[in-house]
Amino acid sequence: MKFIYPAIIRKTESGNYRAFFPDLMYCEAFGDTVEDAVDNANDAARDWLEAEVAEEEPDFPPVSDIQDLEIKEGDVVRNIAVTVRFYVGWDE
16 A cells, blocks of 8 residues: 655754654654655654554544645655555454
């Protein structure tokens, strides 16, 4: 199953970048560059979604429209796509 959620990448006061997902509670990642933050955000989103799949009753949040996000000047928004593979017996 493929999931696509927007991530906001914002420069921090220390000069690195923080990527966070408005739709995935507490899902965030950091990187020295925007590209590093995007790569790490992809891993964080995959971990978040795989943990949700493992729940007895998974609850996947709806995807926000990019126009509805609170974007600050200098923010970068990227759609992060994650594929979670379901295996035989995953729901048992």
